[in-house]
Amino acid sequence: MNGRSLADLPAKTRGTVAGFELPDDESLRVRTLGVCPGMQVEVVQNGDPLILSTAGTRIGIARRIAACVFVDTEH
Amino acid sequence: MTEATSLLLPVIESSVNEPMTIALVGNPNAGKTTLFNVMTGLRSKTANYPGTTIDHRQSTIVLDGTPHQLIDLPGAYSLEGLSPEEEVTRDVLLGKLGAKEGPDAILLVLDATHLTRNLVFASQVLELGKPTLVALNMIDEAERDGLQIDIEQLQAELGCDVVSISARYGRNLDALTQRLGALMRRESKAAPCASAAVCGGCGGCQYASRYRWASDLTHRSVQDSFGERTRVGESIDRFVTHRWFGLGCFALLMAFTFILIFWLAAFPMEFLDSMFALSAQWVGAWLPEGNLQSLITEGLIGGVGGMLVFLPQIFILFFMITLLEDSGYLARAAFVMDRLMYRVGLPGKAFVPLLAAHACAIPAVMTSRVIDDRRDRLSTILIIPLMTCSARLPVFAMVVALIFPGNALMAGLTFAGAYAFAIIAALLISFVFRRTILPGKTKALVIELPPYRVPSLRNALTTSIDQSWLFIYKAGTTILVFSLILWFLATFPKTEPGALPPVWQDRLAQAEQTGGTEAYQIALAQAQSEYSIAGRMGKFIQPIFAPLGFDWRLSVGVINSFAAREVIVSTLAVLYGAGDEESGLLGSLQQATNVHGERIFTVPTCLSLLIFYIFAMQCFPTLVVIRKELKTWSWPAFQFGYMTLLAYVSAWVTFQVSSYLIERY
Numbered sequence: 032m033n034g035r036s037l038a039d040l041p042a043k044t045r046g047t048v049a050g051f052e053l054p055d056d057e058s059l060r061v062r063t064l065g066v067c068p069g070m071q072v073e074v075v076q077n078g079d080p081l082i083l084s085t086a087g088t089r090i091g092i093a094r095r096i097a098a099c100v101f102v103d104t105e106h
Numbered sequence: 107m108t109e110a111t112s113l114l115l116p117v118i119e120s121s122v123n124e125p126m127t128i129a130l131v132g133n134p135n136a137g138k139t140t141l142f143n144v145m146t147g148l149r150s151k152t153a154n155y156p157g158t159t160i161d162h163r164q165s166t167i168v169l170d171g172t173p174h175q176l177i178d179l180p181g182a183y184s185l186e187g188l189s190p191e192e193e194v195t196r197d198v199l200l201g202k203l204g205a206k207e208g209p210d211a212i213l214l215v216l217d218a219t220h221l222t223r224n225l226v227f228a229s230q231v232l233e234l235g236k237p238t239l240v241a242l243n244m245i246d247e248a249e250r251d252g253l254q255i256d257i258e259q260l261q262a263e264l265g266c267d268v269v270s271i272s273a274r275y276g277r278n279l280d281a282l283t284q285r286l287g288a289l290m291r292r293e294s295k296a297a298p299c300a301s302a303a304v305c306g307g308c309g310g311c312q313y314a315s316r317y318r319w320a321s322d323l324t325h326r327s328v329q330d331s332f333g334e335r336t337r338v339g340e341s342i343d344r345f346v347t348h349r350w351f352g353l354g355c356f357a358l359l360m361a362f363t364f365i366l367i368f369w370l371a372a373f374p375m376e377f378l379d380s381m382f383a384l385s386a387q388w389v390g391a392w393l394p395e396g397n398l399q400s401l402i403t404e405g406l407i408g409g410v411g412g413m414l415v416f417l418p419q420i421f422i423l424f425f426m427i428t429l430l431e432d433s434g435y436l437a438r439a440a441f442v443m444d445r446l447m448y449r450v451g452l453p454g455k456a457f458v459p460l461l462a463a464h465a466c467a468i469p470a471v472m473t474s475r476v477i478d479d480r481r482d483r484l485s486t487i488l489i490i491p492l493m494t495c496s497a498r499l500p501v502f503a504m505v506v507a508l509i510f511p512g513n514a515l516m517a518g519l520t521f522a523g524a525y526a527f528a529i530i531a532a533l534l535i536s537f538v539f540r541r542t543i544l545p546g547k548t549k550a551l552v553i554e555l556p557p558y559r560v561p562s563l564r565n566a567l568t569t570s571i572d573q574s575w576l577f578i579y580k581a582g583t584t585i586l587v588f589s590l591i592l593w594f595l596a597t598f599p600k601t602e603p604g605a606l607p608p609v610w611q612d613r614l615a616q617a618e619q620t621g622g623t624e625a626y627q628i629a630l631a632q633a634q635s636e637y638s639i640a641g642r643m644g645k646f647i648q649p650i651f652a653p654l655g656f657d658w659r660l661s662v663g664v665i666n667s668f669a670a671r672e673v674i675v676s677t678l679a680v681l682y683g684a685g686d687e688e689s690g691l692l693g694s695l696q697q698a699t700n701v702h703g704e705r706i707f708t709v710p711t712c713l714s715l716l717i718f719y720i721f722a723m724q725c726f727p728t729l730v731v732i733r734k735e736l737k738t739w740s741w742p743a744f745q746f747g748y749m750t751l752l753a754y755v756s757a758w759v760t761f762q763v764s765s766y767l768i769e770r771y
Contacts, residue, residue, distance in 0.1 A: 056188070060552050062313040063184040065223060069314045075340065079445050080551050082343065086222045086317060087324075088557075089343070091441040093448075093550035 038081065038098040040074045046102030047071055053099045064090050066100060125166065126290060127175045127205060131195060131231060132215030133224050134181030135434075135556040137243040141215055141273035142178040143568040145283075150178070152576055155203045160194045160475065163572070169287035177209065183223075183554075184313075185230045189478035199234060211237040211289055218248035218255055218270065219557065221328060225320035226313065228264070238266045239289050241282055245270040247559075252331040259327040274562050339558050343438065352442040359435070360461060363426045367419050367465050368496075374418040382411030400597060401590075409589025412670050413582060419465040419496055420577050424570035427458060427473065432561035437553050444551040450533045451540030451548050453477055456486040460532075463493035467728040468581045469573065471735055479549040485536050487732060488745055491723050492532040494525050497671040498719055504675055505716045507692055508707050520716075528720050535752075584730045588669040595640040596666065596677070606633050632683040640666060641681075654718065654757045655711035655765075657700055664724070671724045709768060714761035721753035 034049040048070050051058045065086035066072060076082040079094035132138040142150070146165035153164060163178045179198055180191035187193035194203065201208035214231055216224040232238060240260070248255060260268045267285050271278040346355045386403040393399040430436045436458065444454025455476045463470035470490045477483040494502075502524055510516040540548070603614060610633045617629040635641050644662030651661045659681040667674035675691070682694040698706045723729070729742040736742070 057550065059186055060188055062311055063186060063188065063226075064552060064554065065226070065313075065317055067311045067314040067317060070317055076344065076347065078349065080441055082347065082441075082555065086220075086226075086321065088220050088223050089339075089555040091347075091437070091444075091551060091553045091555050093444065093552070096550045096552060 034101040034103045036098050037072070037074065037083070037092075037100040037102055038077070038094050040077065040102070040104065042074055042077050044104060045071060045073045046104040049101045049103050051100055053096065057096060057099075061092065061096065061100065066090075066092075072102060125173045125175045126210040127177060128167075128211045128213050128286070128290070129198060129209035130176060130178045130213045130215065131199065131227075132181060132243075133183060133217065133220075133227050135554065136181065136215045136217040136224060137273045138181055138215045139178065139569070140432075140562060140565045141241060141243065141271075142176070143565055144273055144276060144279065146176060148568060148571060150572065152572065152579075155194070155198070160191050161576070162194065162198075167283075169283060169290055172290075174290060176213075177204075183227060185227075190480070191475065191478075199231070199236075208234070208236065211239070211286075213239050213241060213286065215241045215243050215273075218242045218244050219251060219253065221255070221324045222317070222320045225323055226316045229316050229319060232264060232266070237289050237292070239282075239286055240264060240266055240268040241273075242268055242270040243273050246272040246275060246277065254329040254331060256327045256329075260323075263323055263327070274565070339434075342558055343555065346435070346438050347441055352438070356439055356442050359430070359439075363423075363430075363461065364464070366422050366426060371418040371422050375415050378415050378418070379411070382407055382415070386411075397597070397600075401593065404597075405590045405593030406586075408593070409586050409669075412589065412673070413578070413585045416466055416496060417574055417577070420469050421570050421574045423462055423465045423469060424573040425566050427462070428566040428569045429561045429563075432559060432565060434556045434558040437555050440553055441551065441555065448548055448551075450537040451482075451485055451544075452533075452536055453479070453482045453486075453548055454551055455553075456482070459486055459490055460493060463490045463495060466495050466497070466577075467491045467493070467725065468731050469577055471728065471731050472573070472576065472580070474735070481544050481546055482548055484736070484741065485539050485544050487735070488539060488741070488748075489532040489536050491725065491728055491745070491749065492528050492535070492721065494528045494720070495671075495725075497725070500672040500675045501667075501719045502716065504678075504691070504695075505712050505719075508695060509709055509712045511692070511696075524716065524720055531721070580731050580734065581727045584727045585669065588726055589673075592640070592666055592669050592673070595643070596635055596638050596680075598638060601634055601637040603630060603633075606637070628683055631680055635662075635680050653761065654714045654754070655708070655761045656715070657698075657706050659698075660706075660711075660715065664718075664722075667724050668726050670727070671719065674719075710761045710764040713764050714757040717760045718753045718757035721749055721756055723749035723753075 034046070037046075040046065048066055048068050050068060051061070053061070061067075065088070066083065070085055073084040074081060075084050075089060080091045081094060081097050083090050083092055083097075130138055130142055142163065142165075145167060150163040150165035152161045155162075160180060162180065165176050166173045167176045168174070177198070179195040182192040182195040184192070185196045185199065187196040197203040199208055199212070212231060212234070214228055216228060228240070242255065242257070242260070245255070255270065257268050257270060267289065269278060269282045269285050271282050273279070346352050386407045389407065390399055390403045393402065427436070430439070439457060440454035442454070443457045447454055447456055455478075456474075458476050459470040459474040461470075462473050467490050470493070471487055474483050474486050474490070477486055502521060506517040506520045510520070540546075603611075606614070614626060614629050614633065618626040621628075640662050641658075643665060645658045647665070648656070648658040648661045651664065656664070659678065662681060663674035663677045666677040678695065679691045682691070682698050695707050696705075700706055723746045729746060732742045732745065733739055
């Protein structure tokens with residue numbers, strides 16, 4: 032999978048979601064909340080759980096899920 | 107005759123006509139419940155569809171003189187049904203639950219300040235092709251944030267009417283009901299056409315295209331005059347979700363909630379208690395002495411009073427939970443707790459029911475619905491009754507006063523210890539369950555952190571009144587029936603004074619000589635309860651409880667407290683001859699001896715009783731409510747089994763070890 036794992040990004044980093052390595056039900060849960068391919072996300076606070084900003088709202092997400100979401104970071 | 111029949115016809119006709127249904131849907135945090143509350147007031151009824159346990163509220167609203175049924179469906183992010191609540195929303199909209207063809211119309215609530223996310227759910231709802239009206243809520247907040255929303259543009263692209271409102275401040279609600287009326291009369295455009303804009307069936311991720319469509323539409327219809335800015339919420343979040351500060355903040359808020367539940371609620375509770383005592387006295391004075399008087403004053407008023415006395419606590423509990431939820435903090439609390447609770451196999455959201463359980467296990471089971479995953483929810487429900495509920499406090503107070511008479515410090519420490527002990531034991535048990543009978547990973551946290559908002563007191567009030575009614579409705583019948591059964595067991599058969607054995611004859615005579623009629627009555631009640639069904643049962647099962655240091659009277663207390671734990675105190679008062687007054691109870695208990703003249707309430711027995719009541723599932727109403735929630739008797743039966751076993755073994759160990767230690771030193 033391309034890109035870096037969300038869990039590895041420092042705070043205030045933005046990126047575009049490239050893909051997941053998650054079971055279907057877990058991936059569906061994050062996708063319905065706006066963490067889906069092509070969407071821009073920002074890591075607001077890293078930790079466990081970490082805080083993401085996407086589609087104008089913030090979501091809290093367990094680190095073990097974030098570790099399986101891959102993003103292309105902006106340069 | 108024919109005239110009469112024809113006159114009746116229109117009446118039959120109108121009763122056949124079911125009112126049209128309007129489903130109220132929206133994202134969580136979109137202000138759906140607030141809108142429902144202001145549209146219906148306190149007239150709503152809580153119901154659930156057959157086969158589901160998720161309650162929804164419904165109410166009749168009148169539009170243009172015609173009654174319509176408004177159904178408040180659980181908040182959802184999609185129609186995927188990813189939680190039991192989202193499943194209900196999806197199934198009702200698709201007509202799998204309730205009416206076959208689904209609701210007649212949809213009132214879709216969107217949060218104007220988070221349009222993109224809300225439009226994603228909207229796109230799925232609009233694709234259903236039902237007559238839909240969009241309520242663009244929190245418009246006041248959007249304006250304050252500098253967002254200008256082009257309603258015309260939204261209407262054109264969504265293909266349905268859009269009314270901007272503020273449910274909280276009652277803004278534009280008249281316009282909303284007016285347009286809803288027009289929609290129901292089919293005067294406005296019926297089927298929305300947004301579906302054309304979204305490619306739902308493409309090979310890729312449908313949510314990617316939905317989000318793209320939603321964010322494009324937001325760009326076209328919303329002008330952000332302030333531009334990008336750091337929101338206040340982010341700085342608050344840095345603090346309240348901090349690794350350590352976050353926990354401190356959580357602890358402070360929970361402590362505050364506890365103080366309200368136990369200190370503030372004490373005033374109305376005392377009032378209710380005295381009201382019930384007064385009404386029992388009043389009825390007792392009116393009715394002739396006998397079984398009917400006893401049934402009404404002790405069985406009926408006692409039973410109802412024993413339940414209603416907890417209402418202030420439950421009300422305050424729901425009031426606080428609603429305030430915390432509406433303020434946006436509850437999601438942060440789940441966020442902070444998730445890291446800790448995950449280790450014992452519980453999701454972060456489980457802290458809400460576990461907090462509620464300190465007031466009463468029944469509302470706790472009701473609030474356990476916030477947990478999406480069935481297995482996570484089950485493991486939470488299994489440990490809920492271990493939390494120190496209010497009904498245990500009178501039992502603890504009695505035991506503590508017996509062990510440390512007059513020592514407030516030690517009494518307080520024992521109390522705090524009992525609380526902490528219960529919590530630690532519950533977490534350990536959850537840990538064990540997740541590795542044995544409920545294997546599998548706890549669902550990982552994915553939670554929206556909604557913006558901080560000043561909560562509405564009115565909304566919290568409406569919700570907590572509603573939930574308090576739900577508590578009475580769910581537990582009331584069981585508690586009442588149980589207290590009537592126990593009254594019967596403790597009253598019959600009524601042995602006449604003349605039929606009592608000679609030992610009692612002597613004691614009765616002695617009591618009358620020294621203490622007059624009052625002492626005679628107390629002694630008679632004591633004798634009669636010994637020969638009642640409950641008393642005989644206590645003597646029969648006493649051998650089982652003997653290793654714990656319980657005599658037959660304590661055994662009766664254990665059986666009786668199955669209706670509600672605190673009942674043991676009043677039962678012991680009668681059995682140890684303290685009369686109805688609980689004030690004399692401690693003295694009677696301290697002097698109580700067994701047939702060999704040995705004291706019964708020794709330190710080991712008291713400790714054993716304390717431990718027994720920490721663990722025992724001594725509450726039938728809770729079991730009934732859990733059965734209602736889980737739709738099976740097997741889990742509540744298992745729960746009763748494991749808790750009773752745990753209580754018995756720990757009390758036995760406590761009794762044996764402390765007896766040994768006291769003998770030795």
